[in-house]
Amino acid sequence: MSQQDDSPLVEIRGLRFARGDRMIFDGIDIDIPRGKVTAIMGPSGTGKTTLLKLIGGQLRPQEGTIRVDGEEVTRLSRSKLYALRKRMGLLFQSGALLTDLDVYENVAFPLREHTKLPEPMIRDLVLMKLQAVGLRGARRLMPSELSGGMARRVAMARAIALDPMMMMYDEPFTGQDPISMGVLVKLIRTLNDALGLSSIVVSHDVQETAAISDYIYLLSGGKVVGQGSPDELGRSDSEWAQQFLQGLPDGPVPFHYAAPDYAEDLLHGHEARRR
Amino acid sequence: MLDRLQQLGATTLQVFERLGRAHILFYYILVGIPSVILRPRLLAAQLFSVGVLSLLIIVVSGFFVGMVLGLQGYNLLKDYGTASSLGIMVALTLVREMGPVVTALLFAGRAGSALTAEIGLMKATEQLSGMEMMAVDPIKRVLTPRFLAGFISMPLLAAIFSAVGVMGGYFVGVGLLGVDEGAYWANMQYRVDLYDDVFNGVIKSVVFGIAVTWIAIFEGYDATPTSEGVSRATTRTVVHSSLAVLGLNFILTALMFGDN
Numbered sequence: 001m002s003q004q005d006d007s008p009l010v011e012i013r014g015l016r017f018a019r020g021d022r023m024i025f026d027g028i029d030i031d032i033p034r035g036k037v038t039a040i041m042g043p044s045g046t047g048k049t050t051l052l053k054l055i056g057g058q059l060r061p062q063e064g065t066i067r068v069d070g071e072e073v074t075r076l077s078r079s080k081l082y083a084l085r086k087r088m089g090l091l092f093q094s095g096a097l098l099t100d101l102d103v104y105e106n107v108a109f110p111l112r113e114h115t116k117l118p119e120p121m122i123r124d125l126v127l128m129k130l131q132a133v134g135l136r137g138a139r140r141l142m143p144s145e146l147s148g149g150m151a152r153r154v155a156m157a158r159a160i161a162l163d164p165m166m167m168m169y170d171e172p173f174t175g176q177d178p179i180s181m182g183v184l185v186k187l188i189r190t191l192n193d194a195l196g197l198s199s200i201v202v203s204h205d206v207q208e209t210a211a212i213s214d215y216i217y218l219l220s221g222g223k224v225v226g227q228g229s230p231d232e233l234g235r236s237d238s239e240w241a242q243q244f245l246q247g248l249p250d251g252p253v254p255f256h257y258a259a260p261d262y263a264e265d266l267l268h269g270h271e272a273r274r275r
Numbered sequence: 276m277l278d279r280l281q282q283l284g285a286t287t288l289q290v291f292e293r294l295g296r297a298h299i300l301f302y303y304i305l306v307g308i309p310s311v312i313l314r315p316r317l318l319a320a321q322l323f324s325v326g327v328l329s330l331l332i333i334v335v336s337g338f339f340v341g342m343v344l345g346l347q348g349y350n351l352l353k354d355y356g357t358a359s360s361l362g363i364m365v366a367l368t369l370v371r372e373m374g375p376v377v378t379a380l381l382f383a384g385r386a387g388s389a390l391t392a393e394i395g396l397m398k399a400t401e402q403l404s405g406m407e408m409m410a411v412d413p414i415k416r417v418l419t420p421r422f423l424a425g426f427i428s429m430p431l432l433a434a435i436f437s438a439v440g441v442m443g444g445y446f447v448g449v450g451l452l453g454v455d456e457g458a459y460w461a462n463m464q465y466r467v468d469l470y471d472d473v474f475n476g477v478i479k480s481v482v483f484g485i486a487v488t489w490i491a492i493f494e495g496y497d498a499t500p501t502s503e504g505v506s507r508a509t510t511r512t513v514v515h516s517s518l519a520v521l522g523l524n525f526i527l528t529a530l531m532f533g534d535n
């Protein structure tokens with residue numbers, strides 16, 4: 001099914017996407033190579049989640065092309081798009097578990113929807129996936145009874161249930177304690193290598209992400225402001241990269257959402273109220 | 276002035292846009308029907324939560340409405356010496372009007388609001404887009420079974436409402452006020468026509484079932500994905516579907532019973 005193996009799995013060219021008047025992506029090019037873990041980093045609100053949704057075909061860009069395994073996502077018919085999605089796993093930032101099903105049924109959901117496997121096999125698969133994320137014992141809990149970190153791990157088990165060719169993790173580490181964080185970091189790498197996946201990890205956890213990723217893209221202000229292997233980026237003298245990787249408050253990446261001048265804003269608001 | 280006009284135009288456009296989206300959604304819901312028929316379990320679960328769980332309120336209300344009809348009907352009819360036709364009055368009122376309409380109104384409040392809130396919350400918590408990313412069509416998986424459940428439940432609930440109502444009328448008229456039992460049933464049997472009355476009543480409740488369930492599902496699916504958005508959508512479901520039921524009922528009554 002895969003095309004020639006040296007072509008990138010995901011190839012984004014000249015991508016432009018705006019929400020209303022707000023330009024989220026202003027012409028970006030990204031290649032996600034096969035069999036590797038690629039990290040996408042960037043300040044909060046730059047559009048990392050949006051990028052994953054664009055790759056998954058849930059949003060349509062205004063301009064540019066997104067090819068996944070040789071198929072142009074933006075132009076696929078509904079049924080082709082669904083066929084492609086069966087081969088993609090997306091871990092939502094919120095987990096997005098089905099609240100009327102328990103943990104076990106949530107993980108079984110894609111299997112039941114897309115396969116006709118007999119019940120014992122579904123059970124084995126579900127338990128294996130849950131074991132991988134350390135939650136086999138929690139299989140009869142309802143999503144409302146899980147902590148945020150646990151919910152995310154269940155969502156991860158569900159996302160790998162169909163053994164996809166690529167996994168997209170949106171903030172997999174948020175809300176994890178150091179132990180499960182360590183396990184997840186290893187798990188992402190192991191899954192990637194053992195199952196021959198290609199992974200995209202969106203994360204703010206610089207150290208952990210750098211430790212497992214082969215290549216990093218830094219996004220900011222709608223552009224790719226840095227890219228390279230973790231080592232290259234660490235050594236690079238790009239201000240963007242240094243600021244982000246070291247978590248410095250000052251630098252080219254603004255901490256604030258675009259806003260009018262602070263002092264002006266305060267004074268102005270004061271006057272408006274007095275009037 | 277110009278502002279007002281502009282606003283009016285914008286609102287009108289929005290209304291038509293929503294209407295358009297509602298019809299497109301309706302089309303996709305219908306397209307999903309074959310796949311739901313192949314998976315009767317999905318439908319059964321919804322029939323339970325949409326239909327069976329509405330049963331109690333329908334039965335209780337039906338009984339009360341029937342009792343009131345028996346009481347009022349008796350008071351009116353006995354003055355003309357025709358208390359023996361109480362059964363006819365109760366049955367016709369229920370089967371033609373009260374059964375379908377009151378059932379639909381109760382259904383909108385009980386099941387319609389629940390459908391909107393459930394679907395709206397699923398949207399707000401990204402469950403629907405989660406399904407999409409798992410290559411599961413949320414319209415086929417979530418919306419169509421609920422629509423079918425409403426479509427099937429409504430006529431059944433209306434029938435139960437009318438049947439229980441007739442019993443309520445019997446309880447008051449025959450049991451408490453002393454109308455002749457034989458006359459109550461025999462006159463009813465003689466006068467209530469299967470096609471003209473019962474069948475037309477069923478058509479009404481089918482139409483109401485489609486309207487209420489469609490509105491409820493659309494409002495949920497189209498809701499702004501926030502708690503405020505879902506709560507407003509739920510309110511709109513009850514208001515719009517109640518108005519739709521009453522309006523449609525007038526049209527249907529005029530068409531069905533207008534010329535006799």
Ligand SMILES: Nc1ncnc2c1ncn2[C@@H]1O[C@H](COP(=O)(O)OP(=O)(O)OP(=O)(O)O)[C@@H](O)[C@H]1O
Nearest residue numbers: 019024042043044045046047048049050051093171
């Ligand atoms: N549904 C929406 N409607 C309008 N604007 C949106 C919507 N969702 C996101 N945005 C905007 O798009 C921008 C990018 O959002 P996105 O969720 O992709 O950020 P992110 O990089 O994932 O941030 P974080 O790291 O905090 O998750 C934000 O500035 C946000 O204001």
Ligand SMILES: [Mg+2]
Nearest residue numbers: 048049093170
């Ligand atoms: Mg995000």
